[in-house]
Amino acid sequence: MSFEHQGEFQSDDEQLYRVRHSLAHVLAQAVLQLRPGSTLGFGPPIKDGFYYDFALSEPITDADFPEIERLMKKILKSGQRFYQENLPKSDAFARLAEMGEPYKQEYAEELCDKHDLDSLSFYRNGSFVDMCEGPHVDTTKEIPRDSFKLRSVAGAYWRGDSDNQMLTRIYAWAFLSKEELASYVQAYELAQERDHKKLGKQLGIYTIDNDIGRGLPLWLPNGTIIRDELEKLAFELEFQAGYQRVSTPHIAKQDLFFQTGHLPYYAEDMYPPMELVEQTEHGEKVKEAYVLKPMNCPHHHKIFDAEPRSYRELPLRLAEYSHVYRFEExxxxxxxxxxxxxxxxxxxxxxxxxxxxxxxxxxxxxxxxAYRILGLESYYLRLSKSDPEDPKRKQKYVDNPNAWIKSEAIIEELLNEMEVDFVIGVGEAAFYGPKIDVQFPTVTGRDESVSTVQLDFAVPARLGLSYVGSDGLDHVPYCIHRAPLSTHERIVAYLIEHYGGAFPTWLSPVQVKVITVSDQFHDYGRKIVSALRAQFVRAELAEESDTVSKKVRAATVNKIPNLLIVGSQEEQDQTVTLRRYGIREQLTLPFEQFQDSIQQTIDQRASEFRVIEK
RNA sequence: GCUCACAUAGCUCAGGCGGUAGAGCGCUUCCUUGGUAAGGAAGAGGUCAUCGGUUCAAAUCCGAUUGUGAGCACCA
Structure with missing residues (x-):
């Protein structure tokens, strides 16, 4: 097993860091020129550039970017020097007050309190002064004028807290040369071509209809094939690992979720209840309330509880591909x-x-x-712990400090024993226990949790689950929640982006497209298709009366992995000419040999096609 | 939920400083029967997201709503 670590932005290139950091100051300088009376938030370097947060006197939109860039370039050209000065803390506060920088001032006071500082560092370039630790370039002449580009404007809460005022954040890309910027932007644009939203539409995988509802995707035939293949994979892996399958309804009584503790912890993330109302003399009364399940665990717990359990039955593994509903903002x-x-x-x-x-x-x-089969490699593990410092912890986590310490220790110990790399996510735990999340980067550069394993020390007890131990006494079981293949929605999104829509044969909605050289070979083409379909290969004949070129192009645009070209030669020899997606060289082979080869490719869920020699 | 931007044909997009719209692809039909990423021709297809306001006149200007995108917050 190999899990790669992926951390925060840390430039091993000191100069790049200085350039980005200094450009942030230059951006702030330009924005203050354009919008006098604005004040400053934070402005750090980030992994591909920098940003700066502003409380603006007048709004800015991306239409203002050319003007801001022009001002920035002018500043760079003028060769301003960066000077550092350290001010005693009282002088520093006085200066920030004089500058009219309330956000900086708030942060300065906090810095001094927290780290017991008695002085603060400022940087001056030209007329611009900013409280800042540095480091910076010596002069703006060191910064290439053509290797940065303003990217977007967005809102961002001061100090990342939604209770605070929202500031305006301007993001920019920045590199050490024009070429590096150009190649980064090009790679970025190329990555956008792989976006699952774009490819999902292009390849007919899913659609979202406003009459159905936001965030409620409709799976089209092609997408449903991918889901079915994933379910088949999960079924096989879980069968071999000793899981038993169960099936449960999508709703349950609201009261169950009070018993488990989901309510009230989780209320904001659930659809509101469906209430059955009864007429009484005094008006209406809620007789029963049902909710859409946001998780499957309570239903599974009830299956555990459906009969007396002995320690001999443990571990009991209950598996289900099931729908859950969460009211995401x-x-x-x-x-x-x-x-x-x-x-x-x-x-x-x-x-x-x-x-x-x-x-x-x-x-x-x-x-x-599962990841090996899917060819997924670029992920890392996060040990998600509770946050004992969080003032809202009582609303977020089950209140049992000893159980938290114990269960977090068990998992951390295990990760160390397995000698895998992981990062620690403080405050990322589930409300009922710690977890290991598997994080994947999206094409948009964000990391998302795809899979998760969680330890639950709380809910089984709340529902009164128990088993009889070898000592003849009742014990509360621990529960591990896990979802290696995530949700269909999220894993398919990743797979689309990972493969760029060009799925391996076993996952591909259309596995084989048969293209005839002209209509007169359609009979042979149909014979091939029906023989392949008889062995459950998803094969289709291109029926259009188009040229071969046109049909090859259409199949290629749809990223179909295997094309079979047939004409008089093939019909006469009972062969097919195989053209693989993205490969120009082709191979003519006996049709029966192709049948065996594709069968094996599919059965092995191979990423490549291998011809079986007879 | 918050900030900003955007919403024109099935898709990708152009246009429109106010006088009710265009291209390419796709689709349909016809010709072509062609050996590897677009053969040719014709045709159908749009209350310019929805609702309201301004105006003689709104797809165009203004407002609201809904949706989408980029961020922020949230994220079992």
Whole structure:
């Protein structure tokens, strides 16, 4: 198993860091020129450039970018020197007050309190002064004038807290040369071509209809094939790992979720209840309330509880691909990555404390196997812990400090024993326990949790789950929640971007497209298609009376992995000419040999096509 | 939820300083029967997101709503 670590922006290139940091100051200088009376927030370097936050006197939009860039270039050209000065803290506060910089002032006071500082660092270039630790370039002449580009304007809360005022953030790309900028922008644009929202539409995978609802994707025939293949994969992996499949309804009584503790912890993320109302003498009364399930665990817990359990049955592994519904905030919903209705590769493992580690390990191995088959490599692990410092912790996490310490220790120990790299996410835990999240980068450069394994020390007890131990006494089981293949929505989004829409044969909605050289070979083409379909290969004949070129192009645009070209030669020899997606060289082989080869390619879920020699 | 931008044919987009619209692809039909990324011709297809306001006149200007995108916050 290999898990790569991926951390925050840390430039190993000191000069790049200085340039970006200095450009942030130059941007602020230009914006203050254009919008006098604006004040400053933070303006750090980031992984591909920098940003700066402003409380603007007048709004700015991207239509102002050319003007701002012009002002910035003028400043760069003028060769301003950067001077550092350290002011005693009282002088520093006085200066910030004089400058009219309330955000900087607030931060300055906090810095001094927290780190017990008695002086603060400022940088001056030209007429512009900013409280800042540096480092910076010596002079703006060091900064190439053509290697940065303003990218976007967006809102951002001061100090990242939605209770605070929203500032205006301007993002920019910045590099050390024009060429580096150009190649970065080009790579960025190329990556946008892989965006699952774009390809999902182009390849007929899913659609979202406003009459159905936001965040509620409709899976088209091509997308449904991919889902079915993933479910088949999960079924096989889980069968071999000793899981049992169960099926449960999409709704349950609201009261169940009070018992589990989801309500009130999780209320904001749930669709409002469906209420059955009864007429009484005094008016209306809610007789029963049902909710759409946001998670499957309560339903599975009830299956565990459906009969008396012995320690001999543990670990009991219950698996289900099931829909859950979460009322994500409108601004969070987008494409397939954040949706309000999703189908999850869920399972719950009930086990004893002694079994936790080995079960976690089994789950991690199942993940690694699934990722290997899917060819996914660019992920890293995050140990998601609670945050004991969080003032809102009582609303966010089950209140049982000892259980948190113990369960977090078990998982961290396991990760260390497995010798895998991981980062720690403080405050990223589930409300009922710590978890290991598997993070994947999207084409838009964000990391998202795709898969997750979670340890639950709280909910089984709340529902009164128990098993009889070898000592004849009742014990509360631990529960491991896991979803290696994530939700169909999220994993398919990643797979589309990972493969750029060109799926390996086993996942591809159309696996073989038969292209005849002219209509007179359609009979042979149809014979091939029906023989392939008889072995459950998803084959189609290109029926259009177009030229071969046109049909090849159409199939290529649709990223179909295998094309079979047939004409008089092939019909006479009972062969086919195979052209693989993205490969120009082709191969003519007996049709029967192709049948065996594609069967093996599919059965092995191979990423490449290998011809079987007879 | 918040900030900003955007919404024109099935798709990708142009146009429009106010006088009710265009291209390419796709689709349909016809000709072509062609050996590897677009053969040719004709045709159908749009209350310019929705609602309201200004105006003699709104797709164009203004407002609201809905949706989409980029961020922020959120994210089991």
């Amino acid at each position: 409108s601004g969070a919903v987008g494409g397939l990555v954040r949706v309000r209705g999703m189908c999850m590769n869920d399972a719950h493992i009930y086990c004893t404390e002694e079994q936790i580690k080995s079960e976690f390990r089994n789950v991690m191995e199942l993940y690694a196997e």
